[in-house]
Ligand SMILES: Nc1ncnc2c1ncn2[C@@H]1O[C@H](COP(=O)(O)OP(=O)(O)OP(=O)(O)O)[C@@H](O)[C@H]1O
């Protein structure tokens with residue numbers, strides 16, 4: 001994988017905020033889902049609460065109807081009448097009817113009590129006996145006593161709330177009682193012991209409730225009378241409502257409901273968990289007010305979005321962790337790669353540097369070799385020139401010698417002749433020696449710069465080649481007239497001029513021109529001077545003119561040219577002397593221009 005293309009450092013700052021953004025988005029969506037689920041749960045709780053409230057209220061109004069109808073029945077009236085007569089025993093049919101009635105309508109006991117004395121005239125329970133007195137020590141604190149007194153006092157149907165009844169071993173009991181009138185005379189009280197099984201059945205109903213939904217009935221004294229699984233005192237550890245004491249539930253919700261209100265609210269249970277609660281009052285009778293509460297744990301309602309939230313957080317964290325590990329891995333690899341590249345570059349640089357240094361040395365050696373070759377070539381030319389230059393003085397010396405010898409043979413040699421010979425031969429030898437000096441100066445030049453006159457350097461160069469020009473019938477026209485000094489390498493300039501003069505000579509020879517001419521001039525500019533050399537050797541072929549400064553580029557035969565003359569000349573003028581050298585075709589030949597600074 002190409003790490004540079006991956007650009008992991010650029011990807012990382014994008015991926016991580018994107019994940020966080022997605023988490024926020026998920027959080028917002030989950031918030032909305034939670035709201036909807038809570039609304040749905042409340043609507044379910046409210047429905048359940050209202051349905052059960054109605055069932056319970058109907059149950060009690062049916063109970064009232066049951067007892068009041070029975071109190072007015074002929075059967076009961078004749079039974080009560082029989083209490084005052086001598087025939088106090090029930091007929092078999094009466095007994096069977098009353099027993100069946102209690103069973104049929106799901107009451108636990110039926111009693112008839114004397115309103116004035118509190119004596120039990122009739123009971124179906126085996127715990128009590130006919131003749132037991134409610135004013136007795138045993139029964140005076142009983143719920144039965146309470147309901148008897150209430151009805152005796154009010155002469156109307158009355159309830160006693162469901163409570164543990166001490167005289168009966170703390171068994172939970174509830175009674176409804178109504179007066180029995182015979183000929184408009186208050187003769188007895190009819191009592192039903194209400195079974196809580198019917199109420200439990202209503203409250204216990206929980207089809208489709210889910211795991212933690214529960215309904216409770218709270219008594220007017222805040223005791224939890226009936227809940228989904230238990231009732232009265234034993235329920236308390238199971239009912240999870242805050243501030244629950246044994247058998248008492250005094251939360252805001254129960255207080256509101258017992259005050260006759262209804263509504264919904266979040267409460268905290270005894271474990272501190274949030275519970276959704278829908279409450280309402282249950283007004284059963286004048287002296288019997290209960291509350292009904294339907295509840296469900298909030299975490300159960302929100303289990304799905306909470307699970308999604310937890311899974312999202314867990315997965316995102318895992319993803320971020322994996323991404324971080326991957327990023328760190330790639331950064332590590334990248335840094336390793338960069339390190340390797342840097343090291344490689346360093347090695348390459350070092351190799352390159354040493355190669356460049358080697359190449360520079362080689363190049364310098366090559367340049368020196370070229371320079372040397374160029375010098376040798378010039379030397380060849382030069383020796384030819386010297387040979388020409390020496391021919392005339394040598395001939396003159398020889399003539400002087402012959403003349404001297406002939407005078408001596410003829411016996412005419414005078415002292416004057418010897419003196420003239422000496423003077424003339426010395427003069428000639430001095431000239432030849434000068435030529436040698438020039439030659440030596442040129443080949444062993446002072447490397448350092450020197451101040452020299454440009455016209456004299458040009459003259460010196462002409463001097464070297466003038467004989468070979470003369471032999472080839474080539475005219476040199478020198479217009480140089482300035483007497484200007486410059487500070488530079490004189491001999492190197494001469495060498496360049498020699499190369500140029502030789503090239504012009506070769507071109508004129510090659511061109512077979514009978515009127516070969518080379519015109520030299522010097523033009524002085526503001527801060528520089530231009531030496532121009534114009535020949536009429538036919539010029540350079542336009543196709544190769546750009547290549548004439550390349551080393552070893554030549555159009556001449558093997559022995560006639562090496563192709564380094566112009567290359568070296570350009571190097572000398574431009575690298576060593578800080579000037580410019582250019583060649584161009586002009587008229588019927590080549591115009592060479594050397595530009596040098598005046599300093
Ligand atoms: N004045 C000129 N007229 C025509 N051609 C020229 C002239 N000067 C140079 N040239 C061309 O440029 C080529 C390169 O010249 P250069 O002086 O570098 O090498 P060369 O003269 O061939 O060999 P040498 O190394 O002996 O000088 C020549 O071979 C020739 O073709």
Ligand SMILES: [Mg+2]
Pocket residue numbers: 499502503561565566
């Ligand atoms: Mg040349």
